[in-house]
Amino acid sequence: MTEASFGEPARFGLWERLATRLPIAHRIFRIHPTMPATAYWRIYEAEVILRGLRGRGRALDLGCGDGSFASVLFPAAPELSWTGVEQDEVDATLARESGQYQEVLLTRGEDMPFPDDEFDLVFSNCVLEHIDGLDVVLDHVGRILKPGGQFIFTVPSEDFYEAIAIPRFLRALGVVSVRDRYMDHLDRRLEMVNVLDMREWEAKLAQRGLEVTAEVPYATQWAASIWELIATFTGGVAYWVAQGMTTPRKIQQSSGLVQPDRGWIGSICFALLLPAILLSAVMRNRPPYAGRFVVATKEGQAK
Numbered sequence: 642m643t644e645a646s647f648g649e650p651a652r653f654g655l656w657e658r659l660a661t662r663l664p665i666a667h668r669i670f671r672i673h674p675t676m677p678a679t680a681y682w683r684i685y686e687a688e689v690i691l692r693g694l695r696g697r698g699r700a701l702d703l704g705c706g707d708g709s710f711a712s713v714l715f716p717a718a719p720e721l722s723w724t725g726v727e728q729d730e731v732d733a734t735l736a737r738e739s740g741q742y743q744e745v746l747l748t749r750g751e752d753m754p755f756p757d758d759e760f761d762l763v764f765s766n767c768v769l770e771h772i773d774g775l776d777v778v779l780d781h782v783g784r785i786l787k788p789g790g791q792f793i794f795t796v797p798s799e800d801f802y803e804a805i806a807i808p809r810f811l812r813a814l815g816v817v818s819v820r821d822r823y824m825d826h827l828d829r830r831l832e833m834v835n836v837l838d839m840r841e842w843e844a845k846l847a848q849r850g851l852e853v854t855a856e857v858p859y860a861t862q863w864a865a866s867i868w869e870l871i872a873t874f875t876g877g878v879a880y881w882v883a884q885g886m887t888t889p890r891k892i893q894q895s896s897g898l899v900q901p902d903r904g905w906i907g908s909i910c911f912a913l914l915l916p917a918i919l920l921s922a923v924m925r926n927r928p929p930y931a932g933r934f935v936v937a938t939k940e941g942q943a944k
Contacts (some may be wrong), residue, residue, distance in 0.1 A: 656921040674907030678872035698761030704768030750778040757931035765794040783849025788941025800929035806866035851937040858930035861872030865931035
């Protein structure tokens with residue numbers, strides 16, 4: 642697979658971006674009705690994932706969450722049979738109930754129990770940046786993939802902090818120390834521990850016999866800045882109220898906000914954010930990008 646084989650949203654024309662983005666956005670807001678920042682970010686993830694998620698056979702969703710995003714993505718690859726891995730008990734239960742997986746294991750990525758050469762594809766959406774034991778997880782991925790199998794994942798790019806708005810604004814004001822404290826705070830709130838550049842990813846993957854065969858940027862500076870502002874006034878406020886003692890996701894779970902029966906609220910959020918979504922399609926696409934989609938193929942011939 643190459644970039645040209647499934648397209649890069651950054652190179653789409655205006656009408657192609659609109660025709661792709663609007664139906665995806667409405668669907669995602671309806672499955673994340675009370676999580677507008679998550680929904681907004683996932684618009685740009687879904688655009689590229691839906692064009693790159695292909696294959697047949699057994700597939701693993703590493704860090705599957707509650708399974709709601711899978712309902713948007715998995716129809717793009719109908720010949721894949723999915724297993725989920727999730728370490729959060731509430732989300733694992735919701736994923737089992739979603740009907741998207743044959744099986745969902747409640748376990749950490751570092752403890753995956755699968756035998757060697759078990760899967761044709763391993764997929765991970767915005768999970769690897771949160772894992773302390775990244776090298777152990779990548780060891781498992783290299784081990785459980787069949788020869789010729791693919792590891793497909795999304796992560797923040799090394800330009801993530803250049804793409805979002807508040808660090809740029811603080812730097813322009815000359816208050817670099819304040820900017821650095823804000824970035825540290827954001828890392829804690831988002832539980833981000835691995836923000837690597839492409840060369841670092843390539844090196845780590847190569848150590849496990851995985852070769853990067855495609856990488857596509859997504860989430861322009863405009864899109865990333867809008868996401869940051871939404872996230873600051875939703876999850877950021879909740880994190881501040883909780884005094885950093887729990888994560889925004891735990892707050893959502895404990896307050897019942899993860900229940901999937903409030904699609905009408907999602908439609909309202911979609912309508913409120915429609916101007917920003919439309920502007921993101923109109924604005925010029927250029928670096929820096931906040932996210933990266935990566936495809937890596939395991940050495941050897943598929944059996």
